[in-house]
């Protein structure tokens with residue numbers, strides 16, 4: 064049986080890995096880009112690699128850790144405590160420990176206590192079905208109050224969903240808080256974050272090496288233009304203008320790409336899938352000679368600043384790993400028509416320099432040795448309310464066509480861990496149905 068997989072991101076690679084592990088299927092992966100990795104992709108940097116978009120993992124990322132173990136890479140994972148902060152009203156506040164929360168001046172004192180207790184309340188909350196029908200904003204205002212929402216959660220939501228921050232079903236935040244709360248343990252243990260020595264390229268290269276060793280093929284620069292559907296049977300794909308026959312196809316890019324590729328799928332299947340929008344991401348990577356501060360992840364609460372977070376990667380992984388260079392990511396999720404997306408790299412960077420100086424007054428453009436700007440159109444799904452009612456299954460009504468994309472991670476938070484889960488489960492669905 065011959066299988067085509069569209070996309071060599073974490074989900075596509077994982078799907079191939081688990082298909083091969085559990086069957087003797089013949090597999091071709093088609094990736095439109097020049098390299099594998101998708102949103103977790105990397106670029107060469109100072110004799111090693113660096114993610115285009117900052118990445119870390121959590122101790123509760125079970126699918127990811129299991130796969131890392133299977134690949135014999137557990138020893139390559141570094142776990143570390145990091146510092147978090149908030150920039151609010153022109154001041155940087157540390158926000159890592161309960162003590163930091165107690166001293167967080169932008170919030171009235173009683174609201175700080177309320178905020179501190181909110182994770183316990185949320186983890187006890189049982190009416191999860193209701194959370195599919197109300198927004199995160201409505202739920203969080205009820206739990207932490209208006210100030211707690213405005214000063215802490217809203218900036219975080221803007222950081223994650225851009226202008227769509229107030230449309231996200233509350234079940235998403237519930238799921239996220241419950242997972243993080245449980246992973247810290249009831250004793251409120253400090254959270255540690257994980258990274259791989261030499262970047263997460265080690266993970267996806269490890270998967271791809273296994274795929275190739277087992278006889279699978281990965282074709283980069285291979286843009287799939289159509290999924291061929293004849294009389295409700297999927298019979299292959301058109302890649303770079305060439306028709307190729309397959310017994311089954313797994314499609315891993317975002318839903319709008321799937322809808323576009325399935326030109327002849329039944330309309331009643333495609334119609335609900337059009338209800339999911341996606342934010343773009345725009346991330347600038349600055350390479351500096353000196354550190355900005357000691358915070359790894361700084362949320363920006365002040366809305367006039369055009370980026371939502373300053374992530375000083377070298378406060379997590381030391382600059383010595385990069386020949387002493389300091390790496391800073393400036394991150395933002397944007398609606399597709401946002402003005403920043405129409406600007407070229409130099410214009411974005413120019414705009415950002417002055418704003419970064421407001422956050423770190425000692426910053427000077429002269430400190431920047433190099434910069435990179437990365438963008439992706441389909442970075443973050445924006446699910447409608449009650450998405451579980453229309454969330455597509457792995458197996459589609461088209462015989463032989465399977466889908467596994469970031470929209471199906473709902474209500475969980477998008478991340479490599481759940482893309483590995485997608486890959487594993489879509490492989491199981493295909494094997495069970497063939």
Ligand SMILES: Cc1cc2nc3c(=O)[nH]c(=O)nc-3n(C[C@H](O)[C@H](O)[C@H](O)COP(=O)(O)OP(=O)(O)OC[C@H]3O[C@@H](n4cnc5c(N)ncnc54)[C@H](O)[C@@H]3O)c2cc1C
Nearest residue numbers: 070072073074095101102103116118119287316478479482
């Ligand atoms: C700014 C940012 C920060 C992040 N931080 C973290 C983090 O800290 N930790 C974490 O775990 N996760 C993080 N993530 C999320 C993580 O990167 C993604 O969840 C994961 O990589 C998604 O993998 P995927 O395979 O499901 O999708 P994708 O990576 O989107 O893969 C889809 C692939 O399909 C390809 N493709 C699309 N159309 C076609 C076509 N027509 N033909 C052929 N190929 C096609 C694309 O090029 C892509 O390679 C972050 C993401 C972003 C954007």
